[in-house]
Amino acid sequence: MTCKHALDLVEPVAAGDLIANSDLRAHFETCPRCAGALASARRLEAMLASREAPGAPARFTAAVLQRIRRERWRSEQQVDRLFNVAIAVALLLIVGGIFALMNLSGVLTGAADTWTAVATLSTQLARDAAPAVDTYIAGVCLLITALGMWWWAERTLSW
Amino acid sequence: MVEFDEGALIERCRAGDDSAFGELVDRYKNLVYAMVSRMVSDRTQADDLAQDVFLKVHRGLPYFRGDARLSTWIYRIVANVCSEARARHSPEVPIDGVREDRPPIERGASDGAFADMELRDRLNKALAQLPEHYRFLVAAHYLDGIQYEALAETLGVPLGTVKTHLYRAKRRLRELLEPT
Numbered sequence: 327m328t329c330k331h332a333l334d335l336v337e338p339v340a341a342g343d344l345i346a347n348s349d350l351r352a353h354f355e356t357c358p359r360c361a362g363a364l365a366s367a368r369r370l371e372a373m374l375a376s377r378e379a380p381g382a383p384a385r386f387t388a389a390v391l392q393r394i395r396r397e398r399w400r401s402e403q404q405v406d407r408l409f410n411v412a413i414a415v416a417l418l419l420i421v422g423g424i425f426a427l428m429n430l431s432g433v434l435t436g437a438a439d440t441w442t443a444v445a446t447l448s449t450q451l452a453r454d455a456a457p458a459v460d461t462y463i464a465g466v467c468l469l470i471t472a473l474g475m476w477w478w479a480e481r482t483l484s485w
Numbered sequence: 486m487v488e489f490d491e492g493a494l495i496e497r498c499r500a501g502d503d504s505a506f507g508e509l510v511d512r513y514k515n516l517v518y519a520m521v522s523r524m525v526s527d528r529t530q531a532d533d534l535a536q537d538v539f540l541k542v543h544r545g546l547p548y549f550r551g552d553a554r555l556s557t558w559i560y561r562i563v564a565n566v567c568s569e570a571r572a573r574h575s576p577e578v579p580i581d582g583v584r585e586d587r588p589p590i591e592r593g594a595s596d597g598a599f600a601d602m603e604l605r606d607r608l609n610k611a612l613a614q615l616p617e618h619y620r621f622l623v624a625a626h627y628l629d630g631i632q633y634e635a636l637a638e639t640l641g642v643p644l645g646t647v648k649t650h651l652y653r654a655k656r657r658l659r660e661l662l663e664p665t
Binding site for chain 1: 503506507510511514515517518519522523532535536539540543604605608623627628629648651652655656658659662663
């Protein structure tokens with residue numbers, strides 16, 4: 327039994343995976359270096375076996391389930407957004423298609439005068455409303471703020 | 486004593502039963518938390534990573550084929566999550582190559598009751614120097630219920646390989662802990 331052989335078996339013996347035969351036991355008894363290595367390995371085994379194994383904190387399960395629900399909500403929001411985009415694109419295609427049909431069939435040509443009349447009316451309305459434009463801007467800002475707060479509240483409540 | 490019906494619990498989880506998944510978390514949370522805590526030093530990070538493990542379990546349950554035990558599959562996820570976290574925060578160490586350039590941990594002054602704490606600190610620092618693969622084996626092996634066979638199944642390697650790697654890991658730890 328050489329030191330090299332004995333040292334190779336130190337870890338298995340210290341772990342209890344190998345029972346030292348008589349030759350190995352005799353070597354450990356007579357070789358201080360190998361005996362020291364075995365003692366050190368046994369001390370390490372004891373240290374590793376007694377290492378702290380902390381348990382999960384009290385609200386761990388609740389925290390995990392909350393993250394899962396949040397992830398599920400985000401996934402549903404993503405699907406909703408994609409659906410809304412798809413609907414908007416479909417509507418645009420429909421409106422564009424109707425517009426193209428009307429153009430091809432000559433309906434729009436006849437409606438040119440109507441568009442001119444609408445444009446003239448819009449210009450007149452804008453001139454009339456110009457003095458009070460600050461009020462309109464404030465109104466729009468208030469509306470956007472209210473919509474934003476509603477959206478934020480809906481999002482927060484969903485958790 | 487009622488045996489735990491793993492298959493039934495998995496089916497309930499797949500059906501979207503959140504209370505069933507809560508039961509699964511309750512069953513494995515302490516083991517997962519202990520494994521993760523032994524792999525990372527920061528308690529807050531351990532908390533986040535342990536939660537990440539169960540999020541991955543939840544996402545992967547529909548695809549879990551059942552050819553391995555649920556516990557084995559969860560241990561595999563723990564190993565992957567800790568490995569990814571370590572890769573994000575520190576440079577890689579090759580699986581079979583220990584960091585030979587690092588010197589043994591120096592001993593500080595020891596004084597009775599302080600000696601234990603110092604020894605634990607030195608052990609933790611030595612463990613941090615091991616390659617990820619070895620750290621996982623050492624972290625998992627000394628927890629209740631995780632024997633060589635479970636580790637071999639988790640890592641998909643022969644039983645002999647698990648034992649050899651553990652012996653190498655412990656030999657390296659001894660070298661790092663030897664007094665200078």
